[in-house]
Amino acid sequence: MRTARLYLRLLGAHFRALLEYEADFLILALATVLMQVVNLVFLAALFARVPVLNGWTFWSMVLMFGTVTLAEGVGSLFFEGMWNLAWQINRGELDYFLVRPYPVALQSSSAAVGINGLSNIVVGGLMIGTGLAHVDVVWTPWRVALGVLLLISSVVIKLSISLATNAASFWLSSPTPLFAFAMHQVGDLARFPLSIYPMALKAVLGVALPFAFISFFPVAYLLDTGQSRWVGLLTPLVAAYCAGTAAFIFKRGLRRYESAGN
């Protein structure tokens, strides 16, 4: 609890600074909304030709896109600093982080605020909302609770993959997170139903970098679509596994940290 409160305190320090640059704020927010609109137009055009993609309707796809967008939004708004890790390592900026009584990974991830995350959260939320309104699911309290748990797990998976891939910077001494960014691009494939991909890609997105658990598996379970729906129920376990692995990789990386010469 104290950790969370201090996290917001650290984040707030950067948020205040951000408000000093209002124009940036508005442009970024607008650009993000536009990008999501383009995504939706693309989806609509696709589904105008093929009404159903491997058993998935337009609205269930909107739901999947929405989940990914929301998870990315939370990542940008609250944990953008992770993407600065490569730079922080390269410049020796972890020195002071390491002598403060607060987790280093959280000091790093709170070192920036991605305001575009705000529009992603709003747009993602709207997509999930409209998506849900157009699919027929019988909402029992149990199902609602499960839905919330799955959504939280999605976000945790997304954040963990970002942290783990960015922590690769401890080994690759580049000042930019190229590896993490490439992996992030791979993750974009998981916006579509996993079932349309060949086996090798399924293995990558389902197991190696479990991006498919951010949206495909949990949504498939909730909507009762496709084969092996039960896999979606594993999402919270996958989230716990991802978080643990990311923390482990980060800790190992930290041991390799060499600071920078004075």
Added chain:
Amino acid sequence: MPIVEARALTKVFRRPDKGPGLAGSVKHLFARRFQDKVAVDHIDLSIEAGEAVAYVGPNGAGKSTTVKLLSGILVPTEGEVRIDGLHPQRDRMTVAHRIGVLFGQRTQLWWDLPVRESLAVLRDLYGVDHATYRKRLARFDEVLELGEILPVIGRKLSLGQRMRADLAAALIHGPRVVYLDEPTIGLDLAVKDRVREFFRSIRDEGTTVMLTSHDLADIEGFCRRLVIIDEGRIIFDGDLEAVKDRFARERILHVETARPVPLETLRASLPGAQVTVEESEVRYAVRFDRFIMTAGQAVTALAGLTDLVDFRVDEPSIEDVIRRVYSGELVLDETGPRR
């Protein structure tokens, strides 16, 4: 029990061995070669609570690396560090409350926040209660004149202001051990004086201080113990005054006489001293060992020969001594860890 203890502390950096230019970098992609650089080489060091230790050495000797090892920022390649008996990595959170670190070349203040806000964030991170926080700020203000810079935004601070704010930031949680790495670098004299006075005040309160500096004026009158490091090894660890007695015995008497005096005459009257002519033929320099002759004796001897117009005695600073140690002119044999 010593508050800081290092045993056989070693840090080896692995540096890519690349040829020059782009060609060298590309080649390195395929044939990876590395070179080991030993930055710190089996250092033994133990510091008692309340001690003020000067840690000096030439550029690249391993001073900053040692500080980073002793504060747990770097993981040693070999050997170990204990802070108050604790392992700096395993007990990182506890150790963090007990140590304060200042790197003169790098700030820990938030770039876009006023100093006051930066300090308040640190207060919350360390869990310092508001009353204690206010008391400490007031005390820092006395010596560092912090009040005037509290509302200034991090990026707008001058170097001197930044250093004062960073000192407050490093000490806001009342650490028991403070590492100050080049804390006066680039400061003007007035600020240096103020900062040095601040060091004395924290030392007098019983805080253990380890200070690395190029400016030996930081050290004189502040630290009693001197540790000299060169090429990653400790080449001297002992009492600062003892070093001065041992290696700073030479005095130089500069005299100006009314008339030129033959050198032989001067030399004959000052056995055991070296006499040389300086810029004009009525100015002489007399070098002598203060344990063989006092400055008074030298002046009396000269006054017996001729009329003295002016004279002045120079004593070497610790700076000269250490400079001579660096350059290999003096070999200190008093090595070995001191208890």
